[in-house]
Amino acid sequence: MVQVKVNGQQRTFDGDPEMPLLWYLRDILGLTGTKFGCGMALCGACTVLENGKAIRSCQKQMGTIEGLNITTIEAISNNGPHPVQKAWAEVNVPQCGYCQPGQIMQAVSLLSAKPQPTDQDIDDVMSGNICRCGTYQRIRSAIKQAAKETA
Amino acid sequence: MISAETISADKFVVENVSRRGFLQGVLSASAFVLCVGKIPLLASAARIGAPSEAADATAAIGASAFHPSLFVGIHSDGAVYIVAHRSEMGNGVRTSLPRILADELDADWTRVTVVQGDGDGAYGSQDTDGSHSVREFFDTLREAGATARLMLVRAAAQKWGIPESQCVADPVHSVTDLSAKRKLSYGDLAPLAAKLPVPRKEELKLKSPQDWRYIGKPAPGYDVAEVCSGKPLFGMDVRVEGMLYAAIAHPPVLGGKVKSLDDSATLKVIGVKKTIPIDPFKPPHAFQPLGGIAVIADNTFAAFKGRKNLKIEWDNGANASYNSSAYKKELQQSSRQPGKVVHTTGDPDSEFAKAGKIVEAEYFAPHLAHASMEPPVAVADVQGEKVIVWSPTQDPQGVQEEVAKALGLKKENVTCHVTFLGGGFGRKSKPDYAVEAALLSQKTGKPVKVIWSREDDIKFDYYHSVAAMYLKASLDDAGRPKAWLQRSVFPPIGSTFDKDAVYAGDGEMSMGWNVIPFDVPNFRSENGQAVAHVRIGWLRSVANIYHAFAVQSFANELAHAANRDPYDYLLTLLGSPRTLDVGKQGPPGTNEKYPYDIARLRHVAELAAEKSNWGKKKFGKGAGMGIAVHRSFFTYVATVVEVEVDDQGVVRIPHVTTVLDAGIVANPEMVRQQFEGAAVFGTSLTRTGEITATNGAVDQSNFYDYQVARMNDAPKQVDIHIVESTAPPAGAGEPGVPPFAPALCNAIFAATGKRVRELPLTRNGFS
Known part of the structure; x- marks a missing residue:
């Protein structure tokens, strides 16, 4: 039996302890904003926040998450969109959009650690998130815009 | 919404x-x-x-x-x-x-x-x-x-x-x-x-x-x-009451069959319900499922874990003899022999026999996988004679047709709801995965969601074709080509629908091969035969990718041979404004609506040179720029790529300038996005894109061995310029891709003196 907090709600899980958090979120809780892309922490589509910091939910087994505080894309916008989501819309970042929840969660994590990131900071942190449509240049602008707005 | x-x-x-x-x-x-x-x-x-x-x-x-x-x-x-x-x-x-x-x-x-x-x-x-x-x-x-x-x-x-x-x-x-x-x-x-x-x-x-x-x-x-905001928009996000989850162990080699199965360990996995065999296809494979063993479970992870625990012995069949390294040599060998003539102008053979300067080059481009971020996925609910499918599909009517065929039902009894697609690039117009879901729903009596893992996606794709090309030109004293021969050899898309198809279809030849936009009096294009050993499909811009790579690289080689600036030489090759006789180019009747207008191609080249400061920008050691032009899907595109290559061969792309003329543009913002993305897609296929096979099985499996461009590999800045036009609207999703690889490789030649004739760059000491 595992206790975990997801988007502020206390949850109990007693299934296969090897199940990655990703599939718990998607299949058990129905929180499908967190995406499946590779299952090997290579693409970042499954990025969520663990105590505010970005992690790859496909690598986090349910047996190891006791007491953690998990935030998914569904819970970052409370009163209107999060500044990162707002910037994403203003720059019109998404094409297909599938990787964007993961990109946004990674960007939220980056900005909370480094509110004014350099281009190098952005490249270093965001290069773990693949976008096959190729929206990288807009992602970089959107992060800068979000940084400016929250400064 | x-x-x-x-x-x-x-x-x-x-x-x-x-x-x-x-x-x-x-x-x-x-x-x-x-x-x-x-x-x-x-x-x-x-x-x-x-x-x-x-x-x-x-x-x-x-x-x-x-x-x-x-x-x-x-x-x-x-x-x-x-x-x-x-x-x-x-x-x-x-x-x-x-x-x-x-x-x-x-x-x-x-x-x-x-x-x-x-x-x-x-x-x-x-x-x-x-x-x-x-x-x-x-x-x-x-x-x-x-x-x-x-x-x-x-x-x-x-x-x-x-x-x-x-x-x-x-x-x-x-x-x-x-x-x-x-x-x-x-x-x-x-x-x-x-x-x-x-x-x-x-x-x-x-x-x-x-x-x-x-x-x-x-x-x-x-x-x-x-x-x-992460709303459930995609096929991967569809949830239907009472739905089961399925992962399928596909035969590792095309045409393989299950010889023996031990699913005892699978059935012990928490959440696994049962295993169900899926019949092998009857050739041609077309859009039929590959066959194999499906693991049915009450969540995705259990299905994946159960599949890992299957013990299957496969009968790999005839394609087990396929090795891509030997196959490559066969294609290259064929490309050196006369092929089927596709189009001839003048008399190239007589011209080649004269005393011109002969330039020859061979190019090679490997298989590619689509690797859309959302792997193939579908949910099907079979209720008696009726089926409802939810799928990220590029072709919902194809889903209706294939599901109906596989289940022996009427097409109009199959409803296909189209979800958002997490990328498609051509993969998702093949509905094999939706058919799998329908077959499994029929057998379980429940709605079933079939989920492909990334490994499934990369190992069991409908691959972009591998191609070998041979080009030859005879230059006059001014360095202009008097004769031009080009021959391409690749397993055709037709092989997916006709197991005996070995020659390219008209469509593939119309993609930058049957004719070229250059002013050459004596010209011949040819196509050689090749047998497919994997499923061949279409990928964003299709045969234009390898054809533009060969033609636009060769144009750059000729410029070098003629000791001319590549851009000036390209304009010489394009020649005077005129309408090109395109033969079979494009769907019937579109010649009149979409004439091949050399003036428009010249214009995008001139604008790209101007916007990129061609010839004015100064480059240090290991840096330079390259240009390529190509018309596909009736859109005219010129791309200039700037490159920096360090001593270790690491390639960086600081700047890309793309100019396009797509006729009337419905939404310039969407077109800009498509062409920005095409530069990144082009970077992926040029730098690292390569699918190989050993004993019939594809070697790559995930993003560590099939790498696609990340933010730090991608062009840092891509500038898109859209030519104002009153011509009928043309394509936007694909035409940005073909000129990218040759423009990048031409830039690498300018920067390093090293000519890339084989993709990807990683085969040439670059990374």
Whole structure:
């Protein structure tokens, strides 16, 4: 039996302890904003926040998450969109959009650690998130815009 | 929008169901079913606590709603619903297409709700590939909008008892009486307009381009807010009550079969229900499932874990002898022998026999996988003779057809709901994965979701073809080609549908090979035969990729041989403005609509040189720029790539300039996105894109061994310039890709003196 907090709600899980958090979120809780892309922490589509910091939910087994505080894309916008989501819309970042929840969660994590990131900071942190449509240049602008707005 | 997905269509069509002959048969009355269906996204959204705005939207559509066509509905409160009948995969069709209709309707875009169309032949082609969406439906959507507008104007004239000529659809979303300065809103007019006969096409007055509100004006994606908030929009997100999850162990080699199976360990995995065999296909494989063993479970992880625990012995069949390294040599060998003649101008053989300077080169490009971020996935619910499929598909009618065929049912009994696609690039117009879901639903009696892992996606793709090309030119004293021979050899897409197909189809030859836009008096293109050993499919811009790589690299080699600046030399090759005889290029009848205009190709090249400061920019050691031009999907593109290569061979791309002429552009913002993305897609395939096989099985499996460009590999800055044009709309999703690889490789030659004749760069000591 595992206790975990997801988007502020206390949850109990007693299934296969090897199940990655990703599939718990998607299949058990129905929180499908967190995406499946590779299952090997290579693409970042499954990025969520663990105590505010970005992690790859496909690598986090349910047996190891006791007491953690998990935030998914569904819970970052409370009163209107999060500044990162707002910037994403203003720059019109998404094409297909599938990787964007993961990109946004990674960007939220980056900005909370480094509110004014350099281009190098952005490249270093965001290069773990693949976008096959190729929206990288807009992602970089959107992060800068979000940084400016929250400064 | 969630609400858009969930509008109950049986209410949506209301009285107009009985109407006939909408848009003069473009949209038949039977098309009304397009809006009918289950509402999976609402169901799942409700479960996760999303606001139930959809329910309100359903209730709000009353019996007086006005439907002049399938594509548009107007409610008495003024809400306008427009159907997007093509698939959204990042191509922007859910924004660009409805805005074309909204423009002619003079509708207020902020009051438009976009409704995704289900699969139905009544829409015409829904197969969202070949960069078709705008160019094929531009006129139809304008006519649909103009029809609705005219009916609203007539409704106003009738209500006021004045001549139609006194009424105009202005300001937006309303009709004004020009003499009395009174107006009625579209909502007020909708119930009356609903009772009017549909006007004939000849009665329609399309707007002049200078009056366009939306066409040609940049607009952000309609769904951006929903996408950024993680709403359940994609095929991967579909959840249906009572649904089971399936992962399938496919035969590692094409045509393989299960020899023996031990599923005892699988059945012990928590959550696994059972295993079900899927029959091998009967050749040709076409869109049939590959066969194998399906693991049915109550969640995705259990299905994956159960699959890992299967012990299967495979009979790999004849393709087990396929090794891509030996195959490559065969293709290259064939490319050196005479092939089937595709097109000839003049007499190249006599010219080659004369005393010109001969230049020869061979190029090679490997198989590629699509690797869309969302792997193939589908949910199917078979209920007796009826099937409902939810799928991220580029071709919903193909889903209907293939599912019906596999289950022995009628096509019209298969409903296909189109979800958002997490990328497609051509992979998702092949419905094999939807057929798998339908077969498994039939066997379990429950809705089944088939999920492909990334490994499945990369190992069992319909691959972009591997190709070997040989080119030869004879240059005169001024360095101009007097004769040109080009020969390409690759396993054709036709092999997917005809197991004996070894020569390229007309379509593949029309993609930058049968003719070239160069002013060469003696020319011949040829194609050699090749047998396929993996499934061959189409990938974003298809044969244009390897053909443009060879032709545009060779043009650069000739410039070097002639000791000329590559850009100046390219203009010399293009020659004087003229219309090129394209032979079989393009679908029948399009030569007249889309003549191959060398002036337009020259213009994009000139503009690209100007915008990139070609010849003016100074480069240090290991840096330089390269140019390439290519026309595909009737769009003219020139790309200049700047490159920096360090001592270790690490390639960086600081800047890309792309100029395109795609005729009339419906939404420049979407086109910009497509061409920005094409530079990244081009970077992936040029730097690292390579699928190989050993003993018939594909070697790559995930993003560590099939690498795609990440932010730190991608071009740092991509500038897109769109040429203003009044020519008919052309393609946008694909044409940015073909010129990228040669432009990058030409830049690497300028920077390092090293010529890349084989893709990817990692085969040449670069990374």
